[in-house]
Amino acid sequence: MSQSLGDRIERETARLGELIVSRPRAIVVAFLLLTVVFAGGMTMITSEADATDAFTEGMPEQEALDAINEEFEGPFTVDQESTQLLHTGSDVLTREELLAVLRTLEAVEDDPQLRMESANGPATIVAQAIDPEAETAAEQRRAVEGATETEVRQAIQAVSDDPQFQAIVSDDFNPNEATASASMTVVSHQVPPEFDDDDLTELQTSVATIADGESSDIRAFGAGIVNEEFENIIGDSLAIVMPIVMVLLLAFLIAAYRDPIDLALGLFALLLTIIWTFGFLGFSGIPFDQQLIAVPVLLLAVGVDFGIHIINRYREETVQGYNPIAAMQTASTQLMTAFVIVTVTTVFGFGANVVSDLEPIRNMGIVSSVGIVFTFLIFGFFLPAAKLEVDEFRERYGVPEFNSTPIASEDSSLGRALSISAIVGQRAPVVFVVALLLVGGGMGLYGAGVDTSFDQEDFLPPEEEAWYVEHIPEPFAPGEYTVTSTINTLEDNFEANQDESITIYVEGPFEEDHALEALVAPDEEPTDSLAVGPGGTADAQSIVTVIQSYAAEDPEFGELVDRNDRSGSGIPDRNLDRIYDELFASPAGPQAEQYLSEDRRSVQVEYSIDASATQEEVAADGAEFAEEFRYTATATGMVVIFDAVSDIIFESAIQGLVLAIVLSAVFLVISYAILDGKPLLGVVNVFPIAIAVAFLLGTMRALGMPLNAMTATILSISIGVGIAYSVHATARFLDEYGEDADVFTALTTTLSGTGGALAGSMLTTSLGTGALAFAITPVLGDFGLLIALSVFYSFVGAVVALPPALFLWARYDQADGGLREFVSSARQ
Structure with a gap:
């Protein structure tokens, strides 16, 4: 045969x-x-x-990060309808540099096609510290224009302890001198449901053109520009x-x-x-x-x-x-x-x-x-x-x-x-x-x-172009690429906010009496790369730390927490729904929104990590640590995903x-x-x-x-x-x-x-x-x-x-x- x-x-x-x-x-x-x-x-x-979305799509770690981006708000959180303005220089907190950002925001706000809803950055915060009634970009610009350099510096010092302000200035921020070499302003856009990726790209590139026209030190960054x-x-x-x-x-x-x-x-x-x-x-x-x-x-x-x-x-x-x-x-x-x-x-x-x-x-x-x-x-x-x-x-x-x-x-x-x-x-x-x-x-x-x-x-061109690129004739010469440079600037200047932490996304009924105590229980014996706190404990930022911080600032809220802390641990263990209501209605509300979802069914906990730990060690420790939580928990963050x-x-x-x-x-x-x-x-x-x-x-x-x-x-x-x-x-x-x-x-x-x-x-x-x-x-x-x-x-x-x-x-x-x-x- x-x-x-x-x-x-x-x-x-x-x-x-x-x-x-x-x-x-x-x-x-x-x-x-x-x-x-x-x-x-x-x-x-x-x-x-x-190029990277296709690799991470469907992964549990990516789905957890997507849920975090969708459910929680924060000064450094950027969703699909937001554009970041990265401002760099010898000192971006001078009166003139703040005005450059505000003029950019004013031009964006005046263009109805750019659908600007709000903006949050050092310039807007300082302007409102000078004039609390200044709501629009034009009003904020006039407020800063009417202030002296000394008044601007005093306003910066007044808001320097605000975590929201600290999150959007570079790591070298000096509150005494009121100086920083980089800042981030997040522009939110009100877009219709049918708004697609092409529309977002067109919108953000238009913002980039305005920013570049105002100052070469201001760069627009966002999902549309990356795409x-x-x-x-x-x-x-x-x-x-x-x-x-x-x-x-x-x-x-x-x-x-x-x-x-x-x-x-x-x-x-x-x-x-x-x-x-x-x-x-x-x-x-x-x-x-x-x-x-x-x-x-x-x-x-x-x-x-x-x-x-x-x-x-x-x-x-x-x-x-x-x-x-x-x-x-x-x-x-x-x-x-x-x-x-x-x-x-x-x-x-x-x-x-x-x-x-x-x-x-x-x-x-x-x-x-x-x-x-x-x-x-x-x-x-x-x-x-x-x-x-x-x-x-x-x-x-x-x-x-x-x-x-x-x-x-x-x-x-x-x-x-x-x-x-x-x-x-x-x-x-x-x-x-x-x-x-x-x-x-x-x-x-x-x-x-x-x-x-x-x-x-x-997947992106390096910040420094190869030697041969500048010799490539038209029409074969590549265009200008800025994303890698922007990413490097973010990593170099905002490292504390991005690279030295991982996030645990926890899903559960967080209005149950012992939910918060269960949330912090694993922190006493963390895995190796997370054991960076006092005595080898975890260094965490969560809704619990927001509650404790505001309780220390506000006596009335502190009494509310104490009355509902039956165990004496400093963590409330009953009437959590009322505590959340009071917290979200307080000045600490925006910070609380970073860690507790609106429906109180999920939280994110940010953990500092050992800077000497490798990516593999951090990811393995994060996954192991997530298993210690009482509720369903997933370790996420770019380190874990990658x-x-x-x-x-x-x-x-x-x-x-x-x-x-x-x-x-x-x-x-x-x-x-x-x-x-x-x-x-x-x-x-x-x-x-x-x-x-x-x-x-x-x-x-x-x-x-x-x-x-x-x-x-x-x-x-x-x-x-x-x-x-x-x-x-x-x-x-x-x-x-x-x-x-x-x-x-x-x-x-x-x-x-x-x-x-x-x-x-x-x-x-x-x-x-x-x-x-x-x-x-x-x-x-x-x-x-x-x-x-x-x-x-x-x-x-x-x-x-x-x-x-x-x-x-x-x-x-x-x-x-x-x-x-x-x-x-x-x-x-």
């Missing part, structure tokens, strides 16, 4: 070759019509605005990367094809691949994000590989005197099996990412897998058919051929150089294979310690790698068993790529490149891209191995013939994908460099590690008895 199945596959493969050469014009027309259909899908492509930069990054990165990729591909395809008409055919086939893939993207509804920028580059890499192989193999036949139809039928028939195997294993490599729990990584796996299938169809059927049609046109009209020789031959310098590994491998294959296993194993163990990270700034994503990224990378290797190995073993009765060749094929991946992991750790949102896919993708080199070499080796079973001759012919095509493919692919290093975001730059290294390692593995492994396999194949006879008998 196996024998008949193998023969049937060979016959079907031969029939496909006959179909290509017998009806090339029909194939070309059919593919062009399909291209028109897919081109229509390109008009339906949408983009993903915020706009994320969207611009996609277009700007493509505008920079794709021309570089095309120039590099063009240069090396010229060297590989050495014929302008063949070059045009290869480039046209690549164009069809991109159109088909982007058309599928539009029809599928998958949004285009930064991860998917790498997909067209990867498809170009695989397409170049297929194109070079088909044209090179065709030329090997024509230089021996075969006519075009016979030459193409031989080339297509011999390469079709290899193409199918490469396509399936590449789909396994790329598609292994669909097991990820992160949607952007899953989407990348889906789109790249579909793109690889399209690449196979276009280069396996359209390109050979188009080549025959073009050659017939040439012959009919006498168009000359420029250079139709293969890339390398046994007599060429490149062919002799590539054959060296066959000579070495023949002499000591066991030593060679063992040495490679030891070195590869060592690199793999070293690389197992590679870091994992996730950060929003990975650590959770980092864990999933690592899991995705390992799962994808294992799945890609296992599926590829099983498929190759079955394929070679059915087609050639040589199942162990499947294991031999996987050997070089396993060494290549081990070297890639070691290189990542040596270069300090972590597994992040983008590079998490690199391991499985390396399997998909790299295994093609081993499969093509093995397929050619089997063609040459034949009945004579002369391993050395078969390998030298393979390395000098197919090895030349592999070398050309490696150069174009590694340099083409390496062009991603010029992308304006770090995450794409690292991915491009690693893909280029992966391709190089895979090529080296195919021409260095594969030959000695094939010599060892040949010893088994030529031996009598054992597994070989069992496989042969099973096939019969």
Whole structure:
């Protein structure tokens, strides 16, 4: 049965070759019509605005943070309908600097399209301290204009103890001198329910224009501005990367094809691949994000590989005197099996990412897998058919051929150089294979310690532009990006408010008598990174601390708390509803709103953390600490969320790698068993790529490149891209191995013939994908460099590690008895 199945596959493969050469014009027309259909899908492509939202969506930690942002109010809380004005300078609390902010607010308030509802910042607070009746921005500006510098300073000192004021000035705020180097003003907008992301972007960019016109030291910041930069990054990165990729591909395809008409055919086939893939993207509804920028580059890499192989193999036949139809039928028939195997294993490599729990990584796996299938169809059927049609046109009209020789031959310098590994491998294959296993194993163990990270700034251009950016001419030059600079300013100046704490979101009936005592009970024995308070207790800010603080300030409220504190702990344990009512109606009400929701069903507790603790330690301690609460509690905050994503990224990378290797190995073993009765060749094929991946992991750790949102896919993708080199070499080796079973001759012919095509493919692919290093975001730059290294390692593995492994396999194949006879008998 196996024998008949193998023969049937060979016959079907031969029939496909006959179909290509017998009806090339029909194939070309059919593919062009399909291209028109897919081109229509390109008009339906949408983009993903915020690159990080897609990674965190649906996570419990993110849902807890979303609930906090929705349920609680605070001076440093910014929702989707708010714009932040970040003001920096030597001293942003001088009279003139406060006026600059107020003039900005006045201009925003006067524009009805900007829907300003209120504003809260140092300038507004100081203005109302000077004139409590000043409600509008214009009134507040006049109040500050009418005050002297001394009066402004006195007003700042008067409000300096207000936590609301302290939260919106930088950490270097000096209340005695009334100075600070940065401040934050939050502008709230009253927007209708139908207000969407595009409307928000337009609104906030208009505010940014007003702020920039008033002072270059005032920058607008908000979700709409971040979304706009994320969207611009996609277009700007493509505008920079794709021309570089095309120039590099063009240069090396010229060297590989050495014929302008063949070059045009290869480039046209690549164009069809991109159109088909982007058309599928539009029809599928998958949004285009930064991860998917790498997909067209990867498809170009695989397409170049297929194109070079088909044209090179065709030329090997024509230089021996075969006519075009016979030459193409031989080339297509011999390469079709290899193409199918490469396509399936590449789909396994790329598609292994669909097991990820992160949607952007899953989407990348889906789109790249579909793109690889399209690449196979276009280069396996359209390109050979188009080549025959073009050659017939040439012959009919006498168009000359420029250079139709293969890339390398046994007599060429490149062919002799590539054959060296066959000579070495023949002499000591066991030593060679063992040495490679030891070195590869060592690199793999070293690389197992590679870091994992996730950060929003990975998706944004760095604050300091790369040296080459300023030399990029129009229209390819990227726009101005400010979000990274703004984020860095926030982190540098408002660290106490953002980075050195985590939040526990607690859900429960907080009007029950003992709810508040239960809330503080875990604080006595916190986990390590939270034990920063006196005596190793937790340093917490919550509704309890607000109650205690206001009770100390207001005797009447203090008496109310004492009357309802039966345990004498200083925490009320009955009539909590009345205490909350009194608190929310008091001057401490705005602060209470930061920690207790309006329906009294949830609270947030902010905990200071040990500054020396790592992200992993803080996240683990936060999760453990949350389990100690009486009510349902979830640790959240950006540190916790990003650590959770980092864990999933690592899991995705390992799962994808294992799945890609296992599926590829099983498929190759079955394929070679059915087609050639040589199942162990499947294991031999996987050997070089396993060494290549081990070297890639070691290189990542040596270069300090972590597994992040983008590079998490690199391991499985390396399997998909790299295994093609081993499969093509093995397929050619089997063609040459034949009945004579002369391993050395078969390998030298393979390395000098197919090895030349592999070398050309490696150069174009590694340099083409390496062009991603010029992308304006770090995450794409690292991915491009690693893909280029992966391709190089895979090529080296195919021409260095594969030959000695094939010599060892040949010893088994030529031996009598054992597994070989069992496989042969099973096939019969």
